[in-house]
Amino acid sequence: MIELLAITDDPVAPPPPLRLVPAGPVAVVVGPAPEGEVDAEALWDRESLLEDLMDERALLPIRYGTRVEDDAAAAAAVVPRGAELAAALERVRGAVEVSVRAIAPEGEEAGDVGAVHARLSGLAREHARHDGPEPLRAAYLVDRAGVDVFVAAVRELQQEHRGLSILCTGPWPPYSFAEPR
Amino acid sequence: MSKTSQAIAEREVALVDLVDRLLGGGVVIAGEITLAVADVDLVHVSLRALVSSVEKARPQEP
Numbered sequence: 001m002i003e004l005l006a007i008t009d010d011p012v013a014p015p016p017p018l019r020l021v022p023a024g025p026v027a028v029v030v031g032p033a034p035e036g037e038v039d040a041e042a043l044w045d046r047e048s049l050l051e052d053l054m055d056e057r058a059l060l061p062i063r064y065g066t067r068v069e070d071d072a073a074a075a076a077a078v079v080p081r082g083a084e085l086a087a088a089l090e091r092v093r094g095a096v097e098v099s100v101r102a103i104a105p106e107g108e109e110a111g112d113v114g115a116v117h118a119r120l121s122g123l124a125r126e127h128a129r130h131d132g133p134e135p136l137r138a139a140y141l142v143d144r145a146g147v148d149v150f151v152a153a154v155r156e157l158q159q160e161h162r163g164l165s166i167l168c169t170g171p172w173p174p175y176s177f178a179e180p181r
Numbered sequence: 182m183s184k185t186s187q188a189i190a191e192r193e194v195a196l197v198d199l200v201d202r203l204l205g206g207g208v209v210i211a212g213e214i215t216l217a218v219a220d221v222d223l224v225h226v227s228l229r230a231l232v233s234s235v236e237k238a239r240p241q242e243p
Contacts, residue, residue: 007208040196047199064203066210077211085208099198130205169198175206 001033004066004074006050006173007085010057018049023075024082026089029053030074033067050173058093060085060178088180095125095141096171098150102136102164116157116166123150128176135164139176147171 005018006029013020014029021028031049034042046064053059068074078085100120102113113136121127124140131137142150147170154168 004210043196043199043203046203061202061207063207063209081210088208097202099202101194101198130201167194169195172198172202175202178206178208 001067001069002030002071002074003033004062004068004077005029005031005046006053006062007060007078007089007178008053008057009086009089010059012057014053018053019071021071021074023078025086026078026082028062028074028078029059030071054096054173058089059173060088060092061173061175062178084180088178091126092141092174092177095143095174096147097174097176098124098140098142098147098168098170099172100136100138100140100154101132101134101167102161103134103167104164112161113164116161116164119153119157120150123153126177130176139172141174141177142171144171 007023007026008020008029009026011020011027018029018031021030034046050059050061068077100116102116117127117129117136117138120138120140123146124142126141127138129136129138140150151168154166158164158166
């Protein structure tokens with residue numbers, strides 16, 4: 001079994017043991033499927049691999065845990081969606097994902113998370129708001145060159161909205177912008 | 182929060198965000214998906230730890 005890690009259109013081979021399997025207009029980054037129990041450390045190791053790849057090329061992460069029998073099966077699974085995935089790569093090229101959550105301590109007003117989301121959306125190429133236990137759980141697709149400005153805006157918003165704890169992480173590969181919405 | 186507990190809280194925040202993305206994000210491609218149930222528990226455990234550390238970090242009102 002091999003694990004499918006990411007879709008890219010960069011022809012440069014990734015560092016071993018990762019390999020590139022051509023699939024129509026795009027290619028799949030594959031690696032040996034890990035065995036045994038998954039712990040937090042294993043998840044971080046996988047994330048570092050993807051982040052290193054992302055530094056050098058545009059990519060779409062593939063849903064965690066996706067495995068197929070061999071290279072032929074990998075190509076067969078991806079080729080039918082080749083054109084769509086090539087378009088998705090264009091959407092994310094030159095951008096990274098930044099995660100923002102706003103947490104309101106129990107018993108307090110959630111504050112104006114709408115204003116927070118509106119300000120940050122204005123600094124992003126695209127945005128995706130998810131349901132969650134927090135008043136705001138969102139992902140923003142931000143130009144690499146705009147990340148510093150985005151983070152500075154998060155700091156300012158935290159100063160303006162003292163009732164909220166605004167938690168910002170990233171830059172992540174574009175997990176939340178990999179599928180057409 | 183001390184510097185150490187701050188670092189731990191930040192890693193917990195990032196772990197929640199990572200697990201969220203791994204399980205709910207990315208391109209969905211036909212294939213066998215292997216997911217350990219422990220991963221899902223991880224999210225809830227981390228989020229609880231995170232919320233409590235945020236509450237602890239707030240200054241006490243006089």
